[in-house]
Amino acid sequence: MHLLLIEDETETLEALASYLRLHGWVVYEAPTLQEADYFLQHAAIEMVVLDIELPDGNGLAWLQQNAATMTTAGLIIVSAHHQDSTRLKGLSLGADVFLRKPLAAGELAVQLENLHARLSRWRVADHEATRWTLEPLQWQLTSPEGHHVSLTLSEIRLLNTVAYWAGQPVARSEIIKGLEADPVYYDERRLETLVRRLRQKVREGTDGQSLPLITVRGVGYAFKAEIQVVND
Numbered sequence: 001m002h003l004l005l006i007e008d009e010t011e012t013l014e015a016l017a018s019y020l021r022l023h024g025w026v027v028y029e030a031p032t033l034q035e036a037d038y039f040l041q042h043a044a045i046e047m048v049v050l051d052i053e054l055p056d057g058n059g060l061a062w063l064q065q066n067a068a069t070m071t072t073a074g075l076i077i078v079s080a081h082h083q084d085s086t087r088l089k090g091l092s093l094g095a096d097v098f099l100r101k102p103l104a105a106g107e108l109a110v111q112l113e114n115l116h117a118r119l120s121r122w123r124v125a126d127h128e129a130t131r132w133t134l135e136p137l138q139w140q141l142t143s144p145e146g147h148h149v150s151l152t153l154s155e156i157r158l159l160n161t162v163a164y165w166a167g168q169p170v171a172r173s174e175i176i177k178g179l180e181a182d183p184v185y186y187d188e189r190r191l192e193t194l195v196r197r198l199r200q201k202v203r204e205g206t207d208g209q210s211l212p213l214i215t216v217r218g219v220g221y222a223f224k225a226e227i228q229v230v231n232d
Contacts, residue, residue, distance in 0.1 A: 001116060003047045004039050006030045007078075008054050012103075016049075019105035025112070031055075033062045040066065041219050044168045045073050047112055050095075052079040052086070060086075063093045070094070072167045072224075074115045078103050132212075132227040134159050144225075147206040154179060155198050162213065162223040172220040195221065 003025045007013040010031065017027045028043055030036040033056050039045060048070065052059040059077070063070075077090040080101040087098045096119075097111050133142040136156050141149045151159070161178030162170050172191060173183040179191075195213065202211040212225040 001047070002026045002028070002043060002045055003049065003112065004028045004030060004036060004043070004045045004073075005049045006033070006036045006054065006059065007049070007051045008032065009051075016103075016105050016108060020109060020112070023109050023113075033057045033059070036062070037066075040070070041169070041171055044165055045070075047074040047076070047116060049076045049078060049108065049112075052077065052081060052090075060089055060093060063090075063095075067094060074112075074119050076108070076111060076115065078108075132223075132225060134163055134227055134229045136160065136229070136231060141202070143202070143206045143209055145206065145209070147209070149202055149205040151198075154194055155201075158194060158198065159213075159223075159227070160229060162221055163227040163229050166223050166225070166227050169216040169219045169222045175220055 001024060003020060005013065005017055005020070005027055007016065007029075008031045013029055013031060017029050020027050028039040028045070030039055031054075033054050036050075050059045050063065054062075059079075063075075063077075075095045076097040076099060077095045078099045078101055079086060079090075082100055090098050096115050099108065099111065131144055134156070135142065139151050139156065141151055141155075141159060143149070157179050158175060161175050172188055175191060176183045176186045176188075179186075195215075199211050199213065202209065213221055213223050216222050
């Protein structure tokens with residue numbers, strides 16, 4: 001279970017992180033929003049704990065800017081501000097839970113476990129209705145309705161990379177590496193063309209169904225459905 005903990009108070013950050021690690025969480029510590037941006041782009045974050053007042057900006061404003069990259073992550077906001085308007089603003093931006101400071105580590109752990117369990121049940125139910133199947137050895141992708149779409153090698157490599165991080169944003173550099181190319185020299189317009197043609201191919205081969213491969217602005221792409229890779 002991977003958690004991004006965004007908190008600028010050093011003692012609080014270290015105490016919460018240590019406690020949560022003892023309870024099985026993989027914790028990424030971000031005392032600034034800039035560091036939080038890095039972890040969102042490079043780690044498979046399942047849950048986010050966000051303080052509102054950070055040294056380099058307001059957590060709610062940051063949340064509004066990053067809403068597209070956090071659609072699958074559970075979100076808990078913590079704040080010393082007790083105004084109803086602050087709480088309602090956070091909830092309206094997608095927070096699942098709003099907790100007030102000072103915050104006990106035990107309470108946060110319980111809230112995280114409960115939220116993680118609830119989101120897991122929702123994801124399983126949603127994925128069962130939207131499962132795609134990638135069969136590299138057969139050179140094809142199968143839609144949930146059973147439509148088969150023939151793939152090129154580059155398309156297989158692309159889908160295989162995003163399938164590994166299904167539901168999470170994948171950086172363009174990681175996708176380019178999955179294509180067995182060098183991100184330093186690879187023209188990202190080629191990746192955009194590859195994605196565009198793959199989307200069109202899927203629409204034509206599935207009677208108009210959209211491929212759930214979305215663009216995550218400033219990051220890369222994310223496959224927003226369950227995808228099973230079958231290698232036999």
